[in-house]
Amino acid sequence: MKKIYSTLGIIGLASLIVGGILSLAQTVILIVSFSCMTLGVVGYGYELHKHHKNGVYQNKLSSRGFTAWVLGLILCVFYILLYFYSSYLEPIIRLFDPLSANLSGEPATQWFVYGCLYTFSILVFGIKFLFKYRGNSYQQIRTLSVMFFQFIFAFFLPEIMARLHGDIPYYDFKNIWPLNYYQFEGWRVKQFVSSGGLGIGLLLFSVLSIFVISPILTYKFGKRWYCSWVCGCGALAETAGDTFRHLSDKSVKAWKLERWLIHVVLGFAILMTVAVVYSYLRSDYSKYLIRRQDFLWFILAVNGLLLFYLLKIKKSFLAKDARNGILLFGILLGGFVCYGLIAEPKHLFLLQSETLRKSYSFMIGSMFSGVVGTGFYPIFGSRVWCRFGCPMAAILGMQQKLFSKFKITTNGGQCISCGNCSTYCEMGIDVKSYAQRGENIVRSSCVGCGICSAVCPRGVLRLENDSPSGKLKNPLFMTGNTYSLNTDVLNKK
Amino acid sequence: MKKLVIIGNGIAGTTLARWVRKLSDFEIEMVSDESPLFYSRTALMYIFMGDVKLQDTYGYPEVFFEKNNIKLIHARAEHIDTTQKTILLKKEGTSFETSYDYLVIATGSKPTFYNWPNQNAKGVQGFYHLDDLQELEENAKHAKNAVLVGGGLIGIELAEMLQRRAINTYFLIREKWYWNGVLPDCDAQLLTSYIAEECPGLALETSLDKIEVNTQNEVIGVTTTTGESIACDLVGIATGVHPNIDWLKETSIETDKGVLINAHFETNIKDVFAIGDCAQHKMPPKDRRNVEAVWYTGRIMGETLARHLCLEPSVYAPGPWFNSAKFFELEYQTYGLVSSDRMKKENEIHFQCVLDSTNHKWITIALDQNNNTFLGINSFGIRLRHEVFEQWLIEKKTSDFIVNNMTKALFDPEFFKDYSQDIQKAYKRYKNEKNI
Ligand SMILES: Cc1cc2nc3c(=O)[nH]c(=O)nc-3n(C[C@H](O)[C@H](O)[C@H](O)COP(=O)(O)OP(=O)(O)OC[C@H]3O[C@@H](n4cnc5c(N)ncnc54)[C@H](O)[C@@H]3O)c2cc1C
Ligand code: SF4
Numbered sequence: 001m002k003k004i005y006s007t008l009g010i011i012g013l014a015s016l017i018v019g020g021i022l023s024l025a026q027t028v029i030l031i032v033s034f035s036c037m038t039l040g041v042v043g044y045g046y047e048l049h050k051h052h053k054n055g056v057y058q059n060k061l062s063s064r065g066f067t068a069w070v071l072g073l074i075l076c077v078f079y080i081l082l083y084f085y086s087s088y089l090e091p092i093i094r095l096f097d098p099l100s101a102n103l104s105g106e107p108a109t110q111w112f113v114y115g116c117l118y119t120f121s122i123l124v125f126g127i128k129f130l131f132k133y134r135g136n137s138y139q140q141i142r143t144l145s146v147m148f149f150q151f152i153f154a155f156f157l158p159e160i161m162a163r164l165h166g167d168i169p170y171y172d173f174k175n176i177w178p179l180n181y182y183q184f185e186g187w188r189v190k191q192f193v194s195s196g197g198l199g200i201g202l203l204l205f206s207v208l209s210i211f212v213i214s215p216i217l218t219y220k221f222g223k224r225w226y227c228s229w230v231c232g233c234g235a236l237a238e239t240a241g242d243t244f245r246h247l248s249d250k251s252v253k254a255w256k257l258e259r260w261l262i263h264v265v266l267g268f269a270i271l272m273t274v275a276v277v278y279s280y281l282r283s284d285y286s287k288y289l290i291r292r293q294d295f296l297w298f299i300l301a302v303n304g305l306l307l308f309y310l311l312k313i314k315k316s317f318l319a320k321d322a323r324n325g326i327l328l329f330g331i332l333l334g335g336f337v338c339y340g341l342i343a344e345p346k347h348l349f350l351l352q353s354e355t356l357r358k359s360y361s362f363m364i365g366s367m368f369s370g371v372v373g374t375g376f377y378p379i380f381g382s383r384v385w386c387r388f389g390c391p392m393a394a395i396l397g398m399q400q401k402l403f404s405k406f407k408i409t410t411n412g413g414q415c416i417s418c419g420n421c422s423t424y425c426e427m428g429i430d431v432k433s434y435a436q437r438g439e440n441i442v443r444s445s446c447v448g449c450g451i452c453s454a455v456c457p458r459g460v461l462r463l464e465n466d467s468p469s470g471k472l473k474n475p476l477f478m479t480g481n482t483y484s485l486n487t488d489v490l491n492k493k
Numbered sequence: 494m495k496k497l498v499i500i501g502n503g504i505a506g507t508t509l510a511r512w513v514r515k516l517s518d519f520e521i522e523m524v525s526d527e528s529p530l531f532y533s534r535t536a537l538m539y540i541f542m543g544d545v546k547l548q549d550t551y552g553y554p555e556v557f558f559e560k561n562n563i564k565l566i567h568a569r570a571e572h573i574d575t576t577q578k579t580i581l582l583k584k585e586g587t588s589f590e591t592s593y594d595y596l597v598i599a600t601g602s603k604p605t606f607y608n609w610p611n612q613n614a615k616g617v618q619g620f621y622h623l624d625d626l627q628e629l630e631e632n633a634k635h636a637k638n639a640v641l642v643g644g645g646l647i648g649i650e651l652a653e654m655l656q657r658r659a660i661n662t663y664f665l666i667r668e669k670w671y672w673n674g675v676l677p678d679c680d681a682q683l684l685t686s687y688i689a690e691e692c693p694g695l696a697l698e699t700s701l702d703k704i705e706v707n708t709q710n711e712v713i714g715v716t717t718t719t720g721e722s723i724a725c726d727l728v729g730i731a732t733g734v735h736p737n738i739d740w741l742k743e744t745s746i747e748t749d750k751g752v753l754i755n756a757h758f759e760t761n762i763k764d765v766f767a768i769g770d771c772a773q774h775k776m777p778p779k780d781r782r783n784v785e786a787v788w789y790t791g792r793i794m795g796e797t798l799a800r801h802l803c804l805e806p807s808v809y810a811p812g813p814w815f816n817s818a819k820f821f822e823l824e825y826q827t828y829g830l831v832s833s834d835r836m837k838k839e840n841e842i843h844f845q846c847v848l849d850s851t852n853h854k855w856i857t858i859a860l861d862q863n864n865n866t867f868l869g870i871n872s873f874g875i876r877l878r879h880e881v882f883e884q885w886l887i888e889k890k891t892s893d894f895i896v897n898n899m900t901k902a903l904f905d906p907e908f909f910k911d912y913s914q915d916i917q918k919a920y921k922r923y924k925n926e927k928n929i
Contacts, residue, residue: 413879418536423544481793484812
């Protein structure tokens, strides 16, 4: 049965390519192809999960076997065509013209096709996931949430808005800067501003999301409110990527790399955005409501406040190397901003802002998040981008670590060190290493997907929004030993 | 500097080593003939089913032991000279010795076979060590039909494992219901009907009589105690485990079923201790068995002995009993003592509350009918908080209190149904019926 379903899925995909090349009837091909793929994925998922959830090492596709490499290769080639050689995809893009015309009234672009395939994957693999975790309400509601946000906010609304307000740029409410690194680029801001009230409202909303909405939500629920409930990258990882989640690297080395890399990308995103905004603002009010100087003062103030908060107030939460990195970056940014205020140079960071923007968009936007992040799902697991690269995850992660109520609670002494939780952690957190010591888990990278709790055979783990204090419970002996209640002697030692 | 040698690197031995390192500067050597690194025995089934790999079940990576200066010796202990304080070790045919100031025996268990005819045939096996896992991999490759003997926790794991490989499994259980030597009948009945759904080959009140073999000494079938013959190419024996201490019989260390110890884990020989599955308490704590073969007690013994050796004299003092298991997809947790019908005392009564019959969720609370004291709880399909129940048991709360405060003890993930109201209502009805 599994073979039949996977063949059906492949036929669906192939008919898209063949239909495109032969320019067959667009609507028919789309319907046939998407029906085949839906049936293939859902049917395969049913066969795979009707008795058991995982068993991933019994399957070549999910254990870096031959098929996994083939799939990885296909995905990478697809991303490279999409980003850099989209003319080769032209026959397929034309298939989507009628659909696009219905939605936005425009002919399809490569991004429209990508959006369709992306949303489609989240929906069908979401159904598979819903079946796999039947009986687990947390997983059900969370998955319906990512499916909803992807379909309505990322796919449907922007297309409709484009139809109703042709002059507003494509805007996905939930795609927040710095994940949405182009949000404050000149052409977008110009369009937002020139399209009147709604445009300015949206622009304000996007600023509010960064400084007000997301910190409040993260305080209450942890970074999961975004990363595993709302975000589109997370949505794909949780649904289509679920088969590959266990491939994440659990080593301490990978953890060290993650800590550095993700914050370097964040620094890059900040510098790039500051440079870009600086480059189009004027030194008077002729074009925008704020001047260059105002913007720089604002950045300087935020920079100073953050440095004070991180290095003074939350000092004990941060490791030494983290504090040094923050200090270095703060001085660098502050220095350039002061230089900007004094000298008003053409280029704030000496380089052309366009060079910075282009290299960010190429290296981070296309290569990292697309080719490596998604193309390599079958090899490195589903959250490579979210873990090592996403600047939004870096910010939310800091908030989670510094002031959120969120934590994963360990249930007393019940852990049997079986390793299921660590294996299925897509973020590469060694959950077991905490659970088997009776410690709660408070890690900035945790996206709160809840799978550790779902796969634990002994009911040890629970995601909780408790009080922010006391979340680092660290008993000496584990619960179940009378001496763990009376730790005086141990404490003295 | 004292030198501590631990034989066995399971949960008991490894916990001991970890805590002794934290609390002292002893020189530590840990000997094992199985896996060079401590792995989780309880996860053997997940390796077989392809859920995790062996490396995923290691408690600590190799560098942990290096960093903490715990020397791992991969060899078999063959003999102990308690007067010279030396141990004879053997690895791949070569023998060598190591000496100790303190010696701890933590050699675990091994499967029990009841001398069935042909029990050494190819295709007949127990399930405890890594070797058994490998053997099962081999045996399962070509097997079409399997017979499992023994209705305990290892038996049910084997049933799940074999069914997953699409091997037709007959599961022979001597008792009237699955695990009713441990569970009260009301729980055992519900559990048995769930297991029968998952494993249609379940046969109750049936045991193994004879194993049939062919001329190559390969198993071809069994005859059961009910006289039925079943053709099969794999027989899994899960009729219990016993301490793995045969080699100690020739030493001067006193043994019975297990290594005999007092409350400080001391054997009859000075500076020789035993912990974990292989230990037999001469005077077990109240309501405890003298040999406890579970993960958690091994860990608690390891913690306590470290305290005893490094800080101050300490006795084995586990908190209220707790345990957990998973039967196919059904999770089970227990806190306190819910006795089986056979073992229960006169005043112990059981309140069972089925929360969701289609999805198999229920709890059973044991209480003292004279003074309403809460004795323990079994939960199936819902998760409960260990710390909360430990505290309630220590404070000897009444079952009225437990039922009224149930919300505090629920540990199911967010958005799961809160059953505390249902429990309260059912409990009221139960009390009215029973007139208590
Ligand atoms: C399949 C299975 C599932 C289980 N599931 C659960 C569960 O869910 N919950 C639970 O509480 N318990 C469970 N148990 C029981 C639990 O695993 C044991 O109680 C626990 O592992 C015992 O730990 P230990 O440290 O005493 O001994 P062990 O883990 O047996 O470790 C002893 C080690 O010493 C080695 N050794 C023995 N003799 C020598 C020698 N002469 N020289 C050198 N080395 C030697 C052995 O090879 C072994 O590696 C399960 C057991 C099995 C087999
Ligand atoms: S899955 Fe559960 S029992 Fe297994 S190691 Fe993780 S917390 Fe412990």
